[in-house]
Amino acid sequence: MKPAGILKRLVRLSHELGREDRHLAILGEGNVSADLGDGTFYVKASGSQLATIDAGGFTRVNLSPVFGALDQPDKTDDEVRKILESCRVDKKGKLPSVETFLHAICLKEGGAHWVGHTHPVSMLKILCSKLGAEPFRRHVFPDAIVVCGRHLAVVPYVDPGIRLAVALRKSLREFMDEYGVAPKVILMVNHGPVILGQTERDVLNTLLMLDKWASVLAGNYAVGEPQFLEERNSDRIENRPDEHYRRRVIGRLK
Ligand SMILES: [Zn+2]
Numbered sequence: 313m314k315p316a317g318i319l320k321r322l323v324r325l326s327h328e329l330g331r332e333d334r335h336l337a338i339l340g341e342g343n344v345s346a347d348l349g350d351g352t353f354y355v356k357a358s359g360s361q362l363a364t365i366d367a368g369g370f371t372r373v374n375l376s377p378v379f380g381a382l383d384q385p386d387k388t389d390d391e392v393r394k395i396l397e398s399c400r401v402d403k404k405g406k407l408p409s410v411e412t413f414l415h416a417i418c419l420k421e422g423g424a425h426w427v428g429h430t431h432p433v434s435m436l437k438i439l440c441s442k443l444g445a446e447p448f449r450r451h452v453f454p455d456a457i458v459v460c461g462r463h464l465a466v467v468p469y470v471d472p473g474i475r476l477a478v479a480l481r482k483s484l485r486e487f488m489d490e491y492g493v494a495p496k497v498i499l500m501v502n503h504g505p506v507i508l509g510q511t512e513r514d515v516l517n518t519l520l521m522l523d524k525w526a527s528v529l530a531g532n533y534a535v536g537e538p539q540f541l542e543e544r545n546s547d548r549i550e551n552r553p554d555e556h557y558r559r560r561v562i563g564r565l566k
Pocket residue numbers: 342429430431503504
């Protein structure tokens with residue numbers, strides 16, 4: 313697909329994620345990106361709002377300088393700004409989001425083509441509690457496994473920017489070493505989820521399912537304790553051929 317087509321779909325995805333009634337992101341929260349397959353990607357510009365963004369709210373950036381910056385994460389705010397300025401394909405383009413580093417890792421190392429990150433109210437009720445990401449390590453209903461993957465990666469709270477991206481890369485690599493595949497979801501404690509999607513629909517579906525999952529968990533804790541599925545039943549869902557089919561069909565919706 314041509315860059316203009318991808319940009320159009322990024323705008324549509326942003327509007328879906330920024331919808332006020334969904335409570336996934338407000339004001340300038342959240343960001344999305346898409347790989348262009350030529351060593352560059354589009355990412356939300358700093359200060360743009362998902363709900364109201366248009367094509368001018370995105371910046372096309374080069375992957376390699378963004379990725380290169382991760383080797384020396386101890387940078388001042390001024391140095392980070394210089395990297396974000398210099399990585400732009402069009403030097404007159406807007407400054408990319410400070411989370412550009414995190415997007416670069418998901419696109420380059422995580423095998424994602426579309427990445428979405430928001431701050432859903434439902435998820436923060438749990439991720440900002442003493443329980444952190446722990447309740448998401450097991451399951452309470454099967455669809456969360458089908459849509460979000462059997463296991464999620466977790467990153468402890470780190471200051472947003474390069475340091476957070478480096479922590480996320482560590483978590484991503486550990487996950488890939490353990491499970492042999494990239495995660496679909498990375499949970500950042502006290503912050504929010506990152507979705508590693510293959511299509512823009514994949515990103516939206518996964519966030520909607522995470523939102524539902526978190527609401528169900530919060531309800532479970534409100535009335536007592538969640539009744540977690542047995543691990544063998546969760547494994548079974550992950551490996552059932554009809555669930556593989558369902559996953560493909562859901563991902564295909566456009
Ligand atoms: Zn964020």
